[in-house]
Amino acid sequence: MLADLYVRNGQIVTEQAVFYGGVVVKAGKIAQLVQGNPELAAQEVIDLAGKSLLPGLIDAHVHFSEPGRAHWEGFRTGTMAAAAGGITTVIEMPLNASPPTIDAENLHAKQAAAAQESVVDYALWGGLVTNNLDKLDELHHGGVVALKAFLSSSGSDFVRIDDDLLYAGLLQARELGTLVGVHAENEWVTRYLMEKLQALGRKDTAAWGEARPPATELEAIQRVLFWAKETGGQLHIVHVSLAAGIQMAALAKQAGVNVTVETCPHYLLFDEQDFARIGPMAKCAPPLRARAEVEALWQAVLHNQVDLIASDHSPCLLEEKTRGNDDVWLAWGGISGLQTLLPALLTEGVQRRGLTLPALTRMTAANPARIFGLYPQKGTLLPGADADLVIIDPHKTWVLTTDQLFYKNPHSAFVGYEFMGRVEQTIVRGVTVFRDGEIQGQPGFGQLQVRGV
Ligand SMILES: [Zn+2]
Structure with missing residues (x-):
């Protein structure tokens, strides 16, 4: 059978290696990886001309x-931005939609919106909140790949939990064969410090960080690790x-705790000085940290202690x-x-700190696929996997401007950042959804992904 697509003549990146070769796609799946640059017949040929191809x-x-607050983002604009960023699957959180995804009825409303609007593939988180323990079963069987919980107030209508529900939720997740994802910050100390700073009339960006110091995050990490160990969840x-939080998790892993850890680009690119410079656009929780913490976090990434980014x-x-x-509080x-x-x-990993492309691929494709039960259909170039591919020009230098953003509300703390490395083309199940700055995918093309059996 003639191949549908042959992507050739470039650096092929897997989580194990980088090699010169190509990828053959048939019926939306990876059919074959090839070494070198042989002639192969295909309906469509893409010449990488030395550029790189990643899962x-x-x-x-x-x-x-979405639903309920689609004027903030929505599946259409969100997945267009994903396509433009080389992301072929998103896993979407249960909060900020209204109502939040905390039972089957709300899940179905979200699935309907996502099915109609999505340009790339997607999976969904469900929520673990106060009083929905009896809904976790229907959420899990309805297709959510994980359950999200907040130990500190979320700032939305998504209700935080205490240790009783953390304990019960981890036990139930274990029964169901899913995981609990936790936002780990101490509610009581952050609230005490926030009220104290507000009483002093503090409104500056530094106050946000002072209300949520490292200890309030580390205490919560220590606590959730304890309960994960106790429950086996x-x-x-x-x-x-x-980095200290990552290391706590690394020690817990060695002791047999079933835990994975995530960090985000904003913690790796920005520090508290950047927060003061950029302003509220860079407000997040946990807050941006001191520069020494940023570099320590990079060391954890480079030493393979971070499961996913x-x-x-x-x-x-x-x-x-x-x-x-x-x-800042507003x-x-x-x-x-x-x-x-x-x-x-x-930019900051591969170009500036020697992060390898295979390690990047492991943290942004293979590991998330494994953790959320999507591997090996997603996150890999193994034959038989979905042909989800991103082509990058690793040397292209460019500056992010708002007009490049596909978000519903095109603003970001990253606007003005000079990047080295640009997404040229994104392919989902063999179909190009983004190329040379333009969205080519259609809303409704994206498919729901659920945990494999
Ligand atoms: Zn979040």
Whole structure:
């Protein structure tokens, strides 16, 4: 049978190696990897001309806020930004949509919106909140790949949990064969410090960080690791901002705890000085840290202690940010960073710190696929996998401007950043969805991904 697509003459990146060769695609799947540059018959041929080809990225942490708040983002604009960023599968969070994804009914509403609008493939998180323990079963069987919980207040209508539900949720997740993803910050100490700083009249960006110091994150990480060990439940700690937190998880892993950890590009690119310079656009929780913490976090990444890197794309209306210009407490806490996940890691990781492309691929494709039960259909170039591919020019230098953003609200803390490495083309199941700055994929093309059996 004639191949549908032959991508040839470039650097092929897997999580094990980089080699000169090509990829053959048939019926939306990887048919074969080839070494060198042989002549092969195919309907369509793409000449990489020495550029690099990676497995399409899986961003395991995005908020599209649809249904209910699609004017903040939505599956159409969110997955267009994903396509432009080389991301072929997103895993979307249960909060910021209204209602949040905490039972089967709300899940079905989200699945309907996603099915109609998505340009790339997607999977969904469900929520573990107060009083929905009896809904976890229907969420899991309805297709969510993981359950998200907050130990500290989320800043939205998504209700935080205490240790009782963390304990019960981990036990139930273990029964179901899924995982609990935890936002790990201490509610009580952050609240105490915030109220104290507010009473002093502090409204500056530094106050946001002072209300959420490293100890408040590390205590929560220590606590969730303890309960993961006690219950045997599978734990994923989202957006860890501190190398010390990554190392706690690494020690717990050695002791047999079933835990994985995530960090985000904003913790790797920005520090608290950048927050002061950029303003509320860079407000997030946990907050941006001191420069020494940023470099320590890079060391954890380079030493293979971080399981995955995700964007925590958390968009909002521009006014939700600007209202905090003179009072940081009023700004939305979240950074729009989906489209720049890969360029950020290429620039500050690969170009500046010697991160290898296979390691990048492991943290942004293979590992997220494994953790969320999508491997080996997703996250790899193994024959038989979905032909999800991204072509990058690793040497192209460019500056992010708002007019390049596909977000519903085109603003981001990354605007103005000079990147080295650009996404040229993104292919989902053999079909080009983004090429040379243009979206080519159709809304409704993206397919729901569920845990494999
Ligand atoms: Zn998030």
